[in-house]
Amino acid sequence: MESNVMRLQFDSRPENESFARVVIAAFLVQLNPTLETVTDVKTAVSEAVTNAVVHAYPRGGKGTITLAAELLPGEQTIRIEVSDEGVGIPDIDQAMEPLFTTQPEMERSGMGFAVMQGFMDSLAVTSEVGKGTRVVMTKKVGGETPEN
Amino acid sequence: MNEQRYATAGKATVTRDTVTVQLEGELDHCSADRVRASLDALIADQHVKRLVIDLNGLSFMDSSGIGVIIGRYRTLSRRNGSIAVRGLSPQVDRIFQMSGLYQIVEKCR
Ligand SMILES: Nc1ncnc2c1ncn2[C@@H]1O[C@H](COP(=O)(O)OP(=O)(O)OP(=O)(O)O)[C@@H](O)[C@H]1O
Ligand SMILES: [Mg+2]
Numbered sequence: 001m002e003s004n005v006m007r008l009q010f011d012s013r014p015e016n017e018s019f020a021r022v023v024i025a026a027f028l029v030q031l032n033p034t035l036e037t038v039t040d041v042k043t044a045v046s047e048a049v050t051n052a053v054v055h056a057y058p059r060g061g062k063g064t065i066t067l068a069a070e071l072l073p074g075e076q077t078i079r080i081e082v083s084d085e086g087v088g089i090p091d092i093d094q095a096m097e098p099l100f101t102t103q104p105e106m107e108r109s110g111m112g113f114a115v116m117q118g119f120m121d122s123l124a125v126t127s128e129v130g131k132g133t134r135v136v137m138t139k140k141v142g143g144e145t146p147e148n
Numbered sequence: 149m150n151e152q153r154y155a156t157a158g159k160a161t162v163t164r165d166t167v168t169v170q171l172e173g174e175l176d177h178c179s180a181d182r183v184r185a186s187l188d189a190l191i192a193d194q195h196v197k198r199l200v201i202d203l204n205g206l207s208f209m210d211s212s213g214i215g216v217i218i219g220r221y222r223t224l225s226r227r228n229g230s231i232a233v234r235g236l237s238p239q240v241d242r243i244f245q246m247s248g249l250y251q252i253v254e255k256c257r
Contacts, residue, residue: 014177017177017178018154018174018176018178021208036239039208043239043243047210050210053177054177098246098247106215107180107184107218108211108212108215109215109218111211111214111246111247112210112211114246114247115211115246118242119242
């Protein structure tokens with residue numbers, strides 16, 4: 001089987017957080033994932049997309065978020081990319097530390113990146129201040145007994 | 149599609165100083181404000197000392213939910229109150245564990 005790629009752009013609106021979760025779950029179905037894997041991937045995508053909505057375009061600014069994914073059936077792996085063209089992250093190592101947040105007053109807990117790391121197999125973040133941020137995550141989906 | 153419903157605070161019961169409330173649907177950044185407001189209304193009365201949140205009907209939660217829980221914990225701890233949760237899915241339980249929420253929130257049955 002060949003790999004399968006999808007790419008989707010949408011506005012940085014809170015309503016699109018659940019939209020992105022539904023999209024990634026529907027795309028992932030082709031690899032016959034367990035329900036647990038689907039939930040893990042939805043959670044990680046929700047974190048990345050929410051970060052783009054909340055942090056990339058601050059003060060109600062509107063921008064575009066891109067969600068791209070590739071299914072690699074040979075390796076039974078999904079590769080997901082969430083990118084924005086927003087403000088960027090000045091210090092990525094600091095941003096990825098658990099409990100680090102620039103929005104404590106908004107009751108954010110600084111756990112988004114930690115959750116992505118915990119629910120996926122790999123996580124890589126690249127960013128340039130003033131240009132935007134790209135989050136790339138992979139997860140192995142094969143080697144399980146599908147529940148449906 | 150039931151699965152995509154935004155989280156809301158459902159049925160709530162009050163016994164003495166304890167409020168028990170059920171959260172239903174998906175708790176994310178988009179639905180957090182509404183859930184926050186409903187929970188704050190339920191514990192607005194200074195006599196409320198304990199908030200029990202039943203998460204059995206919660207189909208999804210991400211890190212936005214952590215902030216919602218911690219915020220309510222702050223309010224209650226100022227009056228020597230506490231928060232307990234029950235009915236967590238394995239996914240939500242993992243998020244609670246990862247974030248250290250169990251240091252301030254009791255898991256009950
Ligand atoms: N796409 C992004 N653009 C700009 N800054 C970002 C982006 N994603 C994350 N950040 C920065 O990294 C910090 C940490 O992100 P993380 O998701 O771990 O926590 P949070 O979003 O602050 O809180 P939580 O996810 O727990 O609600 C954010 O506070 C923000 O400063
Ligand atoms: Mg976040």
